[in-house]
Amino acid sequence: MSRIKPSKEEIQRVKDATEQIIRRINEKAREYGIPARAICVGSVARNTWIRGEEDIDIFILFPEEFSEEELRSEGLRLAKSVASEYEERYASHPYIHAFFEFPVGKNEEEKRVEADLVPCFAVRSASAIKSAVDRTPFHNDYLKERIKGLEDDVLLLKQFLRALDIYGSELKTMGFSGYLCELLILHYGSFINLLKEASHWKFGTRIDIEKHGTYKSEGKEPLIVIDPVDPKRNVAAALSTFAFCRFIDAARSFLRKPSQRFFFTEAEEAEMSKEAFLRKVKERGTDFVMLVFDAPPVVDDILFPQLRKAAISVRKLIERNEFVVFRHDFGAEGGKAFLLFEVFGELPAIQRREGPPVTVKVHAERFKRKHLALNHIVRIDENGRLFAEFERKYRSVVELLSDKRNLLGCSLGKHVSEAIESGYKVLKNEEIEFFEGIGKFFKRYFSSTVSNDV
Amino acid sequence: MSRIKPSKEEIQRVKDATEQIIRRINEKAREYGIPARAICVGSVARNTWIRGEEDIDIFILFPEEFSEEELRSEGLRLAKSVASEYEERYASHPYIHAFFEFPVGKNEEEKRVEADLVPCFAVRSASAIKSAVDRTPFHNDYLKERIKGLEDDVLLLKQFLRALDIYGSELKTMGFSGYLCELLILHYGSFINLLKEASHWKFGTRIDIEKHGTYKSEGKEPLIVIDPVDPKRNVAAALSTFAFCRFIDAARSFLRKPSQRFFFTEAEEAEMSKEAFLRKVKERGTDFVMLVFDAPPVVDDILFPQLRKAAISVRKLIERNEFVVFRHDFGAEGGKAFLLFEVFGELPAIQRREGPPVTVKVHAERFKRKHLALNHIVRIDENGRLFAEFERKYRSVVELLSDKRNLLGCSLGKHVSEAIESGYKVLKNEEIEFFEGIGKFFKRYFSSTVSNDV
Numbered sequence: 001m002s003r004i005k006p007s008k009e010e011i012q013r014v015k016d017a018t019e020q021i022i023r024r025i026n027e028k029a030r031e032y033g034i035p036a037r038a039i040c041v042g043s044v045a046r047n048t049w050i051r052g053e054e055d056i057d058i059f060i061l062f063p064e065e066f067s068e069e070e071l072r073s074e075g076l077r078l079a080k081s082v083a084s085e086y087e088e089r090y091a092s093h094p095y096i097h098a099f100f101e102f103p104v105g106k107n108e109e110e111k112r113v114e115a116d117l118v119p120c121f122a123v124r125s126a127s128a129i130k131s132a133v134d135r136t137p138f139h140n141d142y143l144k145e146r147i148k149g150l151e152d153d154v155l156l157l158k159q160f161l162r163a164l165d166i167y168g169s170e171l172k173t174m175g176f177s178g179y180l181c182e183l184l185i186l187h188y189g190s191f192i193n194l195l196k197e198a199s200h201w202k203f204g205t206r207i208d209i210e211k212h213g214t215y216k217s218e219g220k221e222p223l224i225v226i227d228p229v230d231p232k233r234n235v236a237a238a239l240s241t242f243a244f245c246r247f248i249d250a251a252r253s254f255l256r257k258p259s260q261r262f263f264f265t266e267a268e269e270a271e272m273s274k275e276a277f278l279r280k281v282k283e284r285g286t287d288f289v290m291l292v293f294d295a296p297p298v299v300d301d302i303l304f305p306q307l308r309k310a311a312i313s314v315r316k317l318i319e320r321n322e323f324v325v326f327r328h329d330f331g332a333e334g335g336k337a338f339l340l341f342e343v344f345g346e347l348p349a350i351q352r353r354e355g356p357p358v359t360v361k362v363h364a365e366r367f368k369r370k371h372l373a374l375n376h377i378v379r380i381d382e383n384g385r386l387f388a389e390f391e392r393k394y395r396s397v398v399e400l401l402s403d404k405r406n407l408l409g410c411s412l413g414k415h416v417s418e419a420i421e422s423g424y425k426v427l428k429n430e431e432i433e434f435f436e437g438i439g440k441f442f443k444r445y446f447s448s449t450v451s452n453d454v
Numbered sequence: 455m456s457r458i459k460p461s462k463e464e465i466q467r468v469k470d471a472t473e474q475i476i477r478r479i480n481e482k483a484r485e486y487g488i489p490a491r492a493i494c495v496g497s498v499a500r501n502t503w504i505r506g507e508e509d510i511d512i513f514i515l516f517p518e519e520f521s522e523e524e525l526r527s528e529g530l531r532l533a534k535s536v537a538s539e540y541e542e543r544y545a546s547h548p549y550i551h552a553f554f555e556f557p558v559g560k561n562e563e564e565k566r567v568e569a570d571l572v573p574c575f576a577v578r579s580a581s582a583i584k585s586a587v588d589r590t591p592f593h594n595d596y597l598k599e600r601i602k603g604l605e606d607d608v609l610l611l612k613q614f615l616r617a618l619d620i621y622g623s624e625l626k627t628m629g630f631s632g633y634l635c636e637l638l639i640l641h642y643g644s645f646i647n648l649l650k651e652a653s654h655w656k657f658g659t660r661i662d663i664e665k666h667g668t669y670k671s672e673g674k675e676p677l678i679v680i681d682p683v684d685p686k687r688n689v690a691a692a693l694s695t696f697a698f699c700r701f702i703d704a705a706r707s708f709l710r711k712p713s714q715r716f717f718f719t720e721a722e723e724a725e726m727s728k729e730a731f732l733r734k735v736k737e738r739g740t741d742f743v744m745l746v747f748d749a750p751p752v753v754d755d756i757l758f759p760q761l762r763k764a765a766i767s768v769r770k771l772i773e774r775n776e777f778v779v780f781r782h783d784f785g786a787e788g789g790k791a792f793l794l795f796e797v798f799g800e801l802p803a804i805q806r807r808e809g810p811p812v813t814v815k816v817h818a819e820r821f822k823r824k825h826l827a828l829n830h831i832v833r834i835d836e837n838g839r840l841f842a843e844f845e846r847k848y849r850s851v852v853e854l855l856s857d858k859r860n861l862l863g864c865s866l867g868k869h870v871s872e873a874i875e876s877g878y879k880v881l882k883n884e885e886i887e888f889f890e891g892i893g894k895f896f897k898r899y900f901s902s903t904v905s906n907d908v
Contacts, residue, residue, distance in 0.1 A: 368703075
């Protein structure tokens, strides 16, 4: 636990810093004559951050009467005015990632502290929000008292998920958000109880702490956790089926054989060398075909859904051309984005196209006419259907993907499509460049995704 | 027409021979005191044989009171007694294939004549038959007068079907029997009318000349032609879907562009040389895998259904092992029987097995336990299902089929199974031996099975 739980000193330091930032913002607001006030939200507000991983989230609440434009300009002005340095960022709303340098803790050293400063509207209820960020203060209000006494369980859960690579609701990870973790612990009462219940979860498991009963699922979400403060919202909406199942699997394994190993992956995941990768390729006898292009200049939350969509669409293109795809994956590392397809070798020179049954006169005659005109051979199979034999256009996945028109006919997403339009490479096996981060990617690709304790 | 229709001389010669044989049999019967009489049936009886292709069928009718054993012994004795030479054969019933040498025609030369002499029961009606051969005299009675004036149309149809390789109802060909041809001409009135109607045939087309209306199809027969003399029998029962469709296709092409070519395949189908075969293999980029064994000593009507069944069953075995089968075929030539599979190259070293969704606890745990115990890698896919990766057992079709246990697990048919049990070879591409008849087989394999006129 001591490896996960922040020390008293860390808590004191973070709390001190948070209070100072809030005080500064509130002072500036008075100075500027802006009717705004800052509050601390998230894991820092509720003592549920993992040791050394504090994310200080300060929300600056503005009256509802402000326009979006006023909120934006005044909110950012206020936030910028208190920071030593800052970056302007954008999620669903613009905010400031601020750096502070001030004496914190007992020893009065200058410490650099980072915090997100997020302007939002102080609406009456979470169902009356103007943007997603307006909801966060309500989450804070809901959990602040209720989670007391359960902080350690929240920390265990977060670390358990981190070790499984499914912590965080960003669209790259599609895992469990911090808020979701706290709600799950609140609902089931403890980390162990959660695992016990999760080991029996089914697709579409529904958790409705406040018994709102109003949320309508479209049936695609593996887990539904109705937001206590907003009955129309599923807190687990971003959770992938993969992450959901990985958690269930790990829960079962942990319960059978509890161990620290579930929280700390021994030796930080090593990079895989190119040599080791090529050994794997040879051992498996498959071909690894990578489509690489410059990562478009957008945040991961924009990029990853497009990569996911593109990978599935290109996989379908490959399969339509009769290649067998063993697995596919995608990623963005070191300024590059890529789609990866593990496929089965080459195809023969001929291709077969199935046609209609001979008895369907109009279609049979059309099929025959079309293929004979192209000098294809047409035959009748034992079930009385026509089929044509002709020369295959693409005998390898590399040939197929090297033709840009094929790719641009796929559903790639706007930015990925633009990036590919302006150039890409198709690399196979030993041609694959081991740029920054790719060794880690492959390490993960070849590792098991179930807990190997049974 | 003159190439198809027997000349006056041929007709006279055949008729003379037939009458002499019948006379001899009837004389012998009187001599032996057997109350039997011979009649001529089939195409010779009805002048519907193709020039130079006469099949003299003489049936020897015995009283119903005779036992099967008496019919057999007395019938064969009678038949043997009249022949110069003979072979004893067996279809659904034993019969004698007899050779005669006697002066025929004007020039009184010694001519060798062949005829089938078939003992059968003279039953009251075709629905009271004891064996399939007893039905034949009824067919003869039914058609003898009705077909008069339509003989040329019957000949055209038979020759048209011969050129398409779908004439004959033996289980090797599964085409149109002579009796079926005559009924179709009788029903539609002419060869051209038959083609016009056939070009619109659907699966399950029903022809009921005598409006019996009683036949119940199991839905698998492409064409139902109810026997005018036996309402429970489909005359087209042995017709394959392939032959049915090939005829429809050719009918359409002929009607669009009538030509002698439909009756006479230019230059008798040549043999394909091994060199030409290997060029085809290279051109197509596929692998030809042939499983060869000594043809079991049974007639084609027994052997071919077993080969057909074996080929389908072994194809399924191949496909279960994840190989792609482009086409399959089978045959028996020169004392050998074989199954042929045109397949796509080799498979990678790894194999993937799909498992249950993680959420189905008992099955998921069992799948995981089983595969981890075998040192397989287990993963979760994006849909939350488990899958295992492990070393593939057979990377090529040759390896797969070389393991006799795999083959004997297929449904091969009794004689094929025994033949394979006692030894077989698996040959690929250039290893395939070009024994007697195999060149013709491949010639046909690579040729189109539709009429190339559109």
